[in-house]
Amino acid sequence: MHTEYSESENVIRRLHEITQSYDKGFDFQMHALIQLGLERFNLDIGILAQVEGDTYTIRHCICPEYMPLMPGNAFEFGMTYCAVTCESNGVVAIEHVGNSDILGSHPAYRHFGLESYIAIPIHVGGVTWGTLNFSSPAPYPRAFKAIDIDSLQLMASWIEVELVRRMQENQLRELNVKLKEMASIDPLTQLMNRHAFIDKLSRYVDHFRRSKQQEAALLLIDIDSFKGLNDTYGHLLGDKVLVEFAKVITANLRSYDVVARYGGEEFVIWLVDTDRAGIEVVCDRLMSGLDNLALVDEKLTASIGICHLQTRPVAENALSQFVKPAQMIDAMVARAGQALCQAKANGRARYAFCNAEPVYIDTLS
Structure with a gap:
């Protein structure tokens, strides 16, 4: 025992x-x-x-x-x-x-x-x-x-x-x-939401700032007369337009571009490795895709504000104020927003660049 x-x-x-x-x-x-x-x-x-x-x-x-x-x-x-x-x-x-x-x-x-x-x-x-x-x-x-x-x-x-x-x-x-996915995804369009976009863009921007002779763009897109659309057809149809336009955007971007619903009827896109001509091609495709949705009797249009950026090498002691990603993002959104207002003021259904030339972002030479 x-x-x-x-x-x-x-x-x-x-x-x-x-x-x-x-x-x-x-x-x-x-x-x-x-x-x-x-x-x-x-x-x-x-x-x-x-x-x-x-x-x-x-x-x-x-x-x-x-x-x-x-x-x-x-x-x-x-x-x-x-x-x-x-x-x-x-x-x-x-x-x-x-x-x-x-x-x-x-x-x-x-x-x-x-x-x-x-x-x-x-x-x-x-x-x-x-x-x-x-x-x-x-x-x-x-x-x-x-x-x-x-x-x-x-x-x-x-x-x-x-x-x-x-x-x-x-x-x-x-x-x-x-x-985590739910916290970062817009429940209506299934695109990234604003918070997740800013978080992801911070990493992209930091990498972009360290690149040499690279181009990128931030696009702010607003569906024209969206309030009138909701008032006329109801919010369910308005939601349908947002969902379908989100699909149009996704279908016309590359896998490494970033898109989000920025709020309301606004969308934001970060295009990497693209010049002015490439940006214009994307804008034309997005506007054409929205026009072809045929969800309502009238023509659906959007206005787009563009902040086109390009890095340029400079000496370390000459770095610009846009060193931190957060500062760069704030500046890009502000300039794209100004360009969007200009597109609206010029009659809507168009895109506008914030500058005739790219906005230069200094990086170390």
Whole structure:
């Protein structure tokens, strides 16, 4: 009795050491846990397997060379001992499978010839996830003891808790990603919102400022007479126009350009690596695409204000005031806004540049 107590104490101590080694990762922990089981039961094969429908898949295992099993190997669930284990209410422990009424006639016995077998179902959220099992081609030299059953149950309990914890972590990670996306996406147009655009543009601008002889542009776009459109046709139709125009914008930009709904009926675009002619092509396409939407009887138009930028190398002591990305962005938006007002004042349905020449941004030579 004292020996069994010592053995039980040793298993608990080893299991505690394994389960506390989170920093080494789940794969390390599972390998150590299966190794503990092989030593405890004095068996050759240890497997943690997952059951999905009719498929039994090995997730973690330690096997001798004569049994070349590895993680990822899959079998028909009904052809494994675990089909019987999953139907049980607890541990299945059989010292000599060939003499067993339960598994002696099982197809897995005829195929693999494993004589000794001890296993337990793994449950996650009240559903059978798979099994933890240990086996050997040789009959077990003694009867499985109560400590063997207790040890396997302890191992299974930790695996179940850990699988639930990992599942919850994954769900939380996915939720955080989704919440982050929701916080950065305009719910109507599914474009980036203003806050996310400014955040992303800060990184783009910092890179642009450090480039030599590069051109870019910030476009501020406003759908003309949008309030009248809402008053005449209602906000649902107004929303439809915004959604469809967002699709037009996306379809006419390159994958590395950045677009956002800036607010109300305004959109903002950051075009990289483009000259004045390229900017004009984009503007013409956007205005034509809006005109072709045909969502209302009258012609839909937009006005666009453009801040065209170009870097130029200067000596370090001659750097301009637009060094910090935040300052550059404020200046670009202000100049594009001025150009937008000019386009509106000139009759709408047109685009205007804030300067005849690009706005030069000094960078180190």
